[in-house]
Amino acid sequence: MLALAGLVARQSRADLMTFDTLPDGEQIPNGYGGLNWNNFESLYGARFPGTGYERGIISPDVIAFNGAAFPARFTGIGGATFQLNSAYLTAAWDSSMQVEVLGTLGGATIFDHIYTVNDSGPTLINFDHAAVDTAIFSSVGGFQFVMDNLNVSVPEPSQFAFGAVTLLGALGFGYRHWRKTDKA
Numbered sequence: 269m270l271a272l273a274g275l276v277a278r279q280s281r282a283d284l285m286t287f288d289t290l291p292d293g294e295q296i297p298n299g300y301g302g303l304n305w306n307n308f309e310s311l312y313g314a315r316f317p318g319t320g321y322e323r324g325i326i327s328p329d330v331i332a333f334n335g336a337a338f339p340a341r342f343t344g345i346g347g348a349t350f351q352l353n354s355a356y357l358t359a360a361w362d363s364s365m366q367v368e369v370l371g372t373l374g375g376a377t378i379f380d381h382i383y384t385v386n387d388s389g390p391t392l393i394n395f396d397h398a399a400v401d402t403a404i405f406s407s408v409g410g411f412q413f414v415m416d417n418l419n420v421s422v423p424e425p426s427q428f429a430f431g432a433v434t435l436l437g438a439l440g441f442g443y444r445h446w447r448k449t450d451k452a
Contacts, residue, residue, distance in 0.1 A: 324358030
């Protein structure tokens with residue numbers, strides 16, 4: 269029965285967030301992509317030709333950026349964990365800037381990395397970090413950065429896990445019934 273307990277696992281659903289369904293010039297709403305958002309805004313990047321806003325577009329036409337160049341974050345809904353897989357980052361105005369990405373779980377720092385990006389085009393950043401409940405993006409030097417095609421994996425219970433839990437319950441009930449009849 270313990271071997272079956274190990275089969276109860278959570279699968280991850282990979283979500284690619286292109287931001288393209290979001291309206292131009294608004295805060296990214298909580299719940300988008302299964303996450304809660306703070307200080308990330310959506311923007312039609314082509315409105316600013318020749319800047320990182322336009323050059324940072326991967327999937328037309330909306331990008332995300334850190335409003336007023338302040339740190340921006342997203343969290344798992346209800347404290348849920350997620351895996352931060354990858355994103356395209358671009359400097360909005362600066363030819364070379366740094367973006368710090370910090371991941372936490374229950375308030376403890378899991379990772380803290382600094383990436384250098386520029387405004388000539390997007391840089392694919394492969395984070396590949398598991399089990400965080402918060403990701404914080406901060407521009408070093410106080411400039412805005414652009415993000416597009418964010419990829420996260422949000423764990424969800426699988427049908428297999430549900431079946432395994434049901435089987436474990438049935439086995440436990442059967443064992444209990446067998447023990448009662450065996451002692452009688």
